[in-house]
Amino acid sequence: MFNLEKMDNQVPGDVYLCQISESVSCGACCGLYNVGDASRKALTALMVRRTEAFLKLPRNMDAILDFGRKQKLVGKSPFRKFHHCPYIGLVGESRSRVGCLLHPLGNNGVDFRGLSFYGGLACRMYFCPSCHRLPRTYKAILREVAEDWYLYGLLITEREMLNAFFQEIEARLGRLLKKADIVGNPRHIEMVRKFMALKVNWPFRRRPGAGLCNYFFEDRLYSRPRISYKAIGETPSRYDTILRELGSSFDSTESLHKAEHMLDRLFSRLKDEI
Ligand code: SF4
Ligand code: SF4
Structure with missing residues (x-):
């Protein structure tokens, strides 16, 4: 799954930054950190709760939309106009990194991202300014030294x-x-x-x-x-x-x-x- 070389050839800026290992990934553009309490403890707890709830859902449009509406955030988001997507959760075999709960990989090949606020096309095609503009060497270093999703995603957009x-x-x-x-x-x-x-x-x-x-x-x-x-x-x-x-x-x-x-x-x- 983590054929980074192959991914590097497919992304702007030539170094793929989004899902890079079993425990390192980023969900910053999905508004992951735009929550009242973005501390590691609170955000991890939110991701675990949300993912467990999502896994019990029947995979149909009504259930997924209803789930999104019911995702309550504690506290005030720092940026009112930056959408926190209710479908960012934990993905991977051991749920050890953040990722999209609507992605086909977690849904028997069905892509539900079209049900999100941004729509499927934006979710598939968006790449943040760090992807486009950070020098390749810097990105390659960060990808190599990062230890976990929480800090990696906080930093990679900086x-x-x-x-x-x-x-x-x-x-x-x-x-x-x-x-x-x-x-x-x-x-x-x-x-x-x-x-x-x-x-x-x-x-x-x-x-x-x-x-x-x-x-x-x-x-x-x-x-x-x-x-x-x-x-x-x-x-x-x-x-x-x-x-x-x-x-x-x-x-x-x-x-x-x-x-x-x-x-x-x-x-x-x-x-x-x-
Ligand atoms: S913020 Fe950038 S690195 Fe992070 S998931 Fe979005 S596009 Fe990828
Ligand atoms: S639906 Fe789009 S915005 Fe939401 S978590 Fe998935 S990729 Fe991110």
């Missing part, structure tokens, strides 16, 4: 943050990055994983718990606010893009410097290694 991260590495190397620079070195794999984890454990986020969901569509209906450096008597950080995309807010020079120091430490893992 195009600006990922670009800034990998470009910083390239600036330190003084050349373009190669996939082997990272995946051939456990210390560097760990560095990328730690960077990915900042998305959930970043201590300088404007509102703790908020900002996990990323609105990445090209219409830019919602964007992350800029950091007000002036308010603390500072000029923009050299890590400005990363800090902004992590949803940071600083109330003092000291907190800004602490955040920069965390990133310095992370990047220092590259020292003398490549």
Whole structure:
């Protein structure tokens, strides 16, 4: 099932990012994270509950539409105009990754995606800006180091943050990055994983718990606010893009410097290694 090479030839951007292994996949464009509580625990519980309920359903149009209508979300979605699809659930033999519950693979070959809000064509054909625009090497690295669907899907649409991260590495190397620079070195794999984890454990986020969901569509209906450096008597950080995309807010020079120091430490893992 995971013939990634074959898939790479069929997608824009040449690196397939959506369903990549038994436990790593993404459902971000289905609105997976656009829920009141997008923490790992709450989202996993929602996926398990929803999938178990869906598996008991008779596969007919009325039952599926009724199921969709009854999917209640707890709490307020961060982006009102970003649809959370009630058919994103857990797929695969051991239900260990997110995916579409209406996909033919889980429904004896019948494609029920036409019953969704976006319609079957959009579900089949949509590819997010990361697929189109992230450099191939970055995508190949992320695909290799990702450990589970939750963090992978949270990060993979963070195009600006990922670009800034990998470009910083390239600036330190003084050349373009190669996939082997990272995946051939456990210390560097760990560095990328730690960077990915900042998305959930970043201590300088404007509102703790908020900002996990990323609105990445090209219409830019919602964007992350800029950091007000002036308010603390500072000029923009050299890590400005990363800090902004992590949803940071600083109330003092000291907190800004602490955040920069965390990133310095992370990047220092590259020292003398490549
Ligand atoms: S957000 Fe991008 S990577 Fe994720 S499932 Fe959609 S198209 Fe694939
Ligand atoms: S029906 Fe479409 S939007 Fe909903 S989970 Fe499936 S692919 Fe995603």
